[in-house]
Amino acid sequence: MEQYLDDDLPGGDEEPGVLTDTEARFVAALRQHAATWTVPSATTFVCRVDDGQLAAVVRIAGSAWGAHLSGGSMYCGMLHNQLHYPLPERFGRYLTATGHPADLARDTARWLEALLRRPVVEHHWVNRERVYRQRCLFADTGQLLWSGYDHSLAPLSLLFRRRRDPDSPDRVVAVRNWPRAAEHSASGGAHRLQDP
Numbered sequence: 001m002e003q004y005l006d007d008d009l010p011g012g013d014e015e016p017g018v019l020t021d022t023e024a025r026f027v028a029a030l031r032q033h034a035a036t037w038t039v040p041s042a043t044t045f046v047c048r049v050d051d052g053q054l055a056a057v058v059r060i061a062g063s064a065w066g067a068h069l070s071g072g073s074m075y076c077g078m079l080h081n082q083l084h085y086p087l088p089e090r091f092g093r094y095l096t097a098t099g100h101p102a103d104l105a106r107d108t109a110r111w112l113e114a115l116l117r118r119p120v121v122e123h124h125w126v127n128r129e130r131v132y133r134q135r136c137l138f139a140d141t142g143q144l145l146w147s148g149y150d151h152s153l154a155p156l157s158l159l160f161r162r163r164r165d166p167d168s169p170d171r172v173v174a175v176r177n178w179p180r181a182a183e184h185s186a187s188g189g190a191h192r193l194q195d196p
Helices: 021-034 101-117 178-188
Strands: 043-048 054-060 063-070 073-079 093-098 120-127 130-138 144-149 171-176
Touching: 021 054, 021 063, 021 101, 054 101, 063 101, 073 101, 093 101
Parallel strands: none
Antiparallel strands: 043 054, 054 063, 063 073, 073 093, 120 130, 120 171, 130 144
């Protein structure tokens, strides 16, 4: 299995720098827990955000999730995709805790491992065999991870507002943990699920 929690960004030059004693114990314990994970691999790393807080980041299907450690407090949630600072609470802050570094690392590891087990799918809307709209989401809850829309590929009738964009996608593509995603899609019905 891939090594989790690299010290720096893949292909980048950002490093967490010198760790405080609390941060070093947190990272060491988190790495120890991550070594036991039996989940599909993902890009993971430790870095600092602009305010100096330590962030343990997991990249899932183009979105960033993770934990921020500030002294003896930790919170986990969705992060900015590139700068890795916590997003506002409306995007979800799923775990907040205060305590010893080993306990915070254990709680963070459980939360991240559960997150990595969740099925992820992409919904595609197609025009002339090309995707013009897509949404990436957790298949078990429908929570949006990101979306995209290419006006140059959209049907002309949508551009001139002659008709509304359809709510149902033309296809659903499994991105991560596809067996669970396939079950979810099959129970929901009408979409074709394609293997990645």
